[in-house]
Amino acid sequence: MLLKGITVMLAAAAAVLAGFVLYLRREWKRASVLQHVGLQLNSTIRRRELLNAIMQTAADTMKAEASSIILVDQNSGELYFELATGDKNEEIREIRLQPGEGIAGWVAQTGKSVLIEDAASDPRWSGRVAVRLGIPTRNLMCVPVVSNGAILGVLQVINKRGNRKFTRRDLRLLEMIASPAAVALENMFLYEALRETMEHVRETTAARERMESELRIARDIQRSLLPGERLAADRMRLAARLLPAREVGGDFYHFFPLEDGRLLICLGDVSDKGVPSALFMSTLMIWIQAKAKTGRTPAEILEAVNREVARDDSTMFATLFLALFDPRSGRFLHCDAGHCTPLIASPEGVRALSTRKCLPLGAMPDAVYEDGEASLGPGETLVLYTDGITEAENPEGAWYTAERLRAALQDHAERDPDELADLVIGDVRSFAAGRSQSDDIAILAVRFAK
Amino acid sequence: MMLEVEHEGEMAILRFAGRLDGTTVRQAEERFLPLAEQGTGRFVFDLTGLEYISSAGLRFMLLAAKKTKTLNGRVALHGLTDNVREVFEISGFLSIFPVFSSREEALAYAAER
Numbered sequence: 001m002l003l004k005g006i007t008v009m010l011a012a013a014a015a016v017l018a019g020f021v022l023y024l025r026r027e028w029k030r031a032s033v034l035q036h037v038g039l040q041l042n043s044t045i046r047r048r049e050l051l052n053a054i055m056q057t058a059a060d061t062m063k064a065e066a067s068s069i070i071l072v073d074q075n076s077g078e079l080y081f082e083l084a085t086g087d088k089n090e091e092i093r094e095i096r097l098q099p100g101e102g103i104a105g106w107v108a109q110t111g112k113s114v115l116i117e118d119a120a121s122d123p124r125w126s127g128r129v130a131v132r133l134g135i136p137t138r139n140l141m142c143v144p145v146v147s148n149g150a151i152l153g154v155l156q157v158i159n160k161r162g163n164r165k166f167t168r169r170d171l172r173l174l175e176m177i178a179s180p181a182a183v184a185l186e187n188m189f190l191y192e193a194l195r196e197t198m199e200h201v202r203e204t205t206a207a208r209e210r211m212e213s214e215l216r217i218a219r220d221i222q223r224s225l226l227p228g229e230r231l232a233a234d235r236m237r238l239a240a241r242l243l244p245a246r247e248v249g250g251d252f253y254h255f256f257p258l259e260d261g262r263l264l265i266c267l268g269d270v271s272d273k274g275v276p277s278a279l280f281m282s283t284l285m286i287w288i289q290a291k292a293k294t295g296r297t298p299a300e301i302l303e304a305v306n307r308e309v310a311r312d313d314s315t316m317f318a319t320l321f322l323a324l325f326d327p328r329s330g331r332f333l334h335c336d337a338g339h340c341t342p343l344i345a346s347p348e349g350v351r352a353l354s355t356r357k358c359l360p361l362g363a364m365p366d367a368v369y370e371d372g373e374a375s376l377g378p379g380e381t382l383v384l385y386t387d388g389i390t391e392a393e394n395p396e397g398a399w400y401t402a403e404r405l406r407a408a409l410q411d412h413a414e415r416d417p418d419e420l421a422d423l424v425i426g427d428v429r430s431f432a433a434g435r436s437q438s439d440d441i442a443i444l445a446v447r448f449a450k
Numbered sequence: 451m452m453l454e455v456e457h458e459g460e461m462a463i464l465r466f467a468g469r470l471d472g473t474t475v476r477q478a479e480e481r482f483l484p485l486a487e488q489g490t491g492r493f494v495f496d497l498t499g500l501e502y503i504s505s506a507g508l509r510f511m512l513l514a515a516k517k518t519k520t521l522n523g524r525v526a527l528h529g530l531t532d533n534v535r536e537v538f539e540i541s542g543f544l545s546i547f548p549v550f551s552s553r554e555e556a557l558a559y560a561a562e563r
Binding site: 269272312313315316317319336337338339340341357358359360363364387 | 543
């Protein structure tokens with residue numbers, strides 16, 4: 001009796017022990033599976049490799065015929081397949097599902113796991129995936145992949161191998177695999193976002209450097225063309241200033257003596273900015289120099305230059321005022337190619353030089369240019385300028401205007417051209433009160449001594 | 451800048467308002483060029499609401515003049531404000547654009563064969 005009782009007890013104990021050993025073995029196996037999964041998923045951070053690793057690991061661990069990881073587009077809520085393991089993976093790379101569509105959609109929306117023993121009879125199955133996969137789906141499991149409360153996607157395995165069915169235990173194991181998968185995906189998204197940011201920074205830096213170097217080129221061309229800032233000949237004193245804006249605006253001036261003792265002066269403004277305008281202005285200045293050497297009048301020079309630079313299919317043009325100045329008499333011939341009206345300043349007042357308005361250079365190939373004739377009296381100063389002065393803006397957006405320019409010239413009419421130019425620019429600057437200069441500023445003053 | 455396009459027969463009437471400068475000129479080109487490419491050669495530019503035109507804006511005007519010329523068409527302007535008229539005057543552009551004081555005259559000129 002006693003023996004029998006002991007035997008029974010021993011048998012029971014053995015059964016408990018055996019059960020415990022089985023439990024331990026299962027736990028150990030599960031732990032080692034998960035450790036293996038963790039290792040697999042931490043092996044890469046690159047999208048294609050990682051998604052492949054997740055699917056391969058899920059399929060292998062679950063003994064499934066196929067597996068797919070379906071990601072949720074966090075912007076649209078749509079689900080999309082990146083690719084899938086199995087022999088048909090090429091075909092399902094592009095699939096997109098509407099939010100809530102199919103089993104995957106349902107899982108992504110509810111955050112609940114699904115075990116379907118017979119796919120064909122479940123109404124939630126859209127049929128879409130099965131059709132595109134080309135694998136007849138007998139049974140499947142689908143679990144959400146969740147990180148920090150956000151559903152990143154769903155992990156799905158299809159058809160347990162050996163014509164068997166997935167069990168509840170299989171489902172729990174798949175849920176466990178989904179957890180390190182979520183961490184790996186989260187890392188992948190962070191890595192991708194970081195890489196995108198780096199790429200963006202790299203691109204904008206490159207673009208900025210390109211622009212900066214173009215600005216430098218334009219400014220160098222502009223600066224290299226200028227003949228200097230002052231000139232004196234007989235009773236004539238000349239001073240010129242050019243302040244390029246950050247984005248070079250295309251202002252230019254030129255002056256040089258001709259063989260007959262007269263002086264050519266001109267000041268202009270190209271209708272564009274940057275390198276194209278710098279190149280156009282250099283072309284113009286070279287042509288002006290070339291065409292001025294053969295005894296032509298200002299209008300003849302500009303007509304000849306215009307024939308060289310104007311094209312029917314281009315809209316690049318430059319406004320320009322050009323004069324041939326006699327430094328002994330103060331008389332000058334001039335031609336106005338659509339430029340800001342020159343002013344003549346004297347202590348008695350400031351008046352506009354009356355000109356015949358002709359078209360800017362480059363505007364029309366058949367444009368006609370006309371000469372005007374005028375002279376400076378003793379103590380008078382001819383002032384050429386660009387609209388960078390009259391349209392200089394203050395912080396309130398108001399313009400400096402031609403009226404302010406006239407007033408400034410009136411105030412400083414007795415000064416020599418260098419001082420006059422600097423005083424005008426100083427006045428424009430103090431008017432702008434720190435507002436950044438949006439266009440080039442150019443001024444050229446010619447004074448006929450008393 | 452605001453730009454409205456109205457069609458009258460084979461003519462297009464472009465109504466400009468605001469500022470036509472370096473920042474808005476693309477907008478004008480994007481409206482004008484498709485019309486010219488479809489063969490519209492006769493334009494009336496109504497500048498009544500145009501407050502300001504820069505040299506970039508003048509380049510657009512020049513583009514319009516050249517395009518319509520190749521189409522044997524014409525551009526007529528009307529409604530120039532004092533500011534805009536001054537820019538056209540100073541730049542010499544008044545010599546290439548017929549400017550009218552009324553819409554009717556501009557339409558009649560643009561339609562002329």
